[in-house]
Amino acid sequence: MVENLETIDQAMERCRTETLRLLHRIPPTLGDRQWHPDFSPIDWHFGHIAFTEALWLLPEQERKKFHTPSYQKLFRADGLSKSERCALPSRGVIEQYLGEVRASVKQVWGSTDRSWDRAQARLRWWLLQHEVQHSETISFLSHLAGIDLGVNSQIPGDECPEPVLEATMVPIPAGGFYQGSEQIWAQDNERPVHWVEVEQFWLDKYPVTQAQYQQFIDAGGYQQSKYWTEAGWQWRSMANVTAPLYWHPESNTQNHPVYGVSAYEAEAYANFVGKRLPTEQEWERAARWSGQHNSSTYPWEETLPTKEQCNFNNHRGRTTPVHYYDQGRNQGGCYDLLGNVWEWTASTFEPYDNFQPYPYRGYSQAYFDGEHRVMRGGSWATRSWGLRASFRNWYHPWTRQVLVGFRCAS
Incomplete structure (x- = not known):
């Protein structure tokens, strides 16, 4: 740009x-x-x-x-x-x-x-x-509303079921990086850039898939409070939720990411498998970790997103298999950090130090209320100008209508 x-x-x-x-x-x-x-x-x-x-x-x-x-x-x-x-x-x-x-x-x-x-x-x-x-x-x-917006909804081999992917994790090494952005297109909540040190952690290679989430459902995860936070269990009970909002598992979508889940559901699944959600600092560290330096704009460094690197801009109009975009991986081999589905993090939406509102006081600042959760990464509907490692999205943790999934950390 x-x-x-x-x-x-x-x-x-x-x-x-x-x-x-x-x-x-x-x-x-x-x-x-x-x-x-x-x-x-x-x-x-x-x-x-x-x-x-x-x-x-x-x-x-x-x-x-x-x-x-x-x-x-x-x-x-x-x-x-x-x-x-x-x-x-x-x-x-x-x-x-x-x-x-x-x-x-x-x-x-x-x-x-x-x-x-x-x-x-x-x-x-x-x-x-x-x-x-x-x-x-x-x-x-x-x-x-059930409207198909996809320009090109098919991908090679999509009509045939594939072997279910394992829930592989990759190590993200300890290190520092410049979080945020002060490029001219950066939003106020991405500013100012600041140095962050992150300890080593493990991150799922892929977003959690439908096949993996099916195991949580089959094990009675929605009926057992032990997997849920107190707020999450209260929400689940009042909403009477028993599956993700967009839950239509099919044999040829088992390796697609689960989506239409609240942050509470994501946390419950993470507890079920003995993991957790990443913080937004951890998520951005992984998404900016490239071959040349630690603060790339994209997982593949600095070139604008292409249809060969991720699923975005309604090109497909739906999810794609989480292992499809080889060219979009980060240095450690994580797929789909940008595009396909948004990803919940464990972080509350808060201002960075020395935050300055723009272009008006309420644009981001009104949501620094301690009640909104950070989402990262973009979805299949996000256009290229909203896809970058530093971009922050935010919703209440019970929101499921947005095209959001998650991946786990440990």
Whole structure:
């Protein structure tokens, strides 16, 4: 990623093309339904992307025509409650809204000095990643709705069952690394970079698979409180959960990662096999451990993710076998650290020392409440701009709707 506005403009155009591709793959009749009480309808997110772009990139006078009183109420993040956001404009109107906002942005910025401006560049990278994150929400809501978003869902040999993989672990040596990022595209919660020392630990070579998790279910793991934390057992009992949310085990997906699990379920499984969840420091140490240095942007060092290295950007539209992407391994041989499914960690979402909020105080800071758990790695729906070893995602530990699995440590 080169730090200049031309490159950012190109990235924003590529991102918008992918957003529109997503929009066109979702039936309009399914866009105004609330698929889960914790999330807004699918089409609301498309409108919110346009609304937010106008908010941050257009001058006040130009912005007024896009921030009408009705849209102020509907598309602001702090406007209507999620359950009240179903009375949406038609799909065609929302697509036109996206296009008209972008056209105005181009007109405004096309007539200004194009010289290097780091502050403006950082804001644009933040907006691009805002679009990436809402597009991923659209993707997992579509998954809840049973919509296939995959561009190329088949992989060689996928139709045939494979031998079940063993739960192999690899040693991650003790050492220090620079945690976080201060690259121009880094989010506020990734900053500032700081040195971290990690003791040697062992980490699962692969995310926990469906076949492995099936053993937990078959052993009565959901019925035995001894495997669960107190909070986890209380949640399991109240929610009456007996399997992951996306639980459709088949003979040809037994080596795919389990996903749609809460952090409580992940912890219970880890206790069942005598392991634990990694901390986010341990996870990032593993993901940044490459052949040349200890703080690579990706497990394969510095090149942008490709379809040969990981499962991302709805290319498949579903999980892939955890041992499929040989080119995406870290130095120690761990697979799928980026893409396929997010991974729960044992860490609470907290600010790094000397944290500075950006672009507004509540963006990350509102979630430093001691109640959110860190997830790492990205999923099959994450776009390339949200895939990096330093990226932090966060949800309540009981959340299962996101495309999240886990791997164990010891």
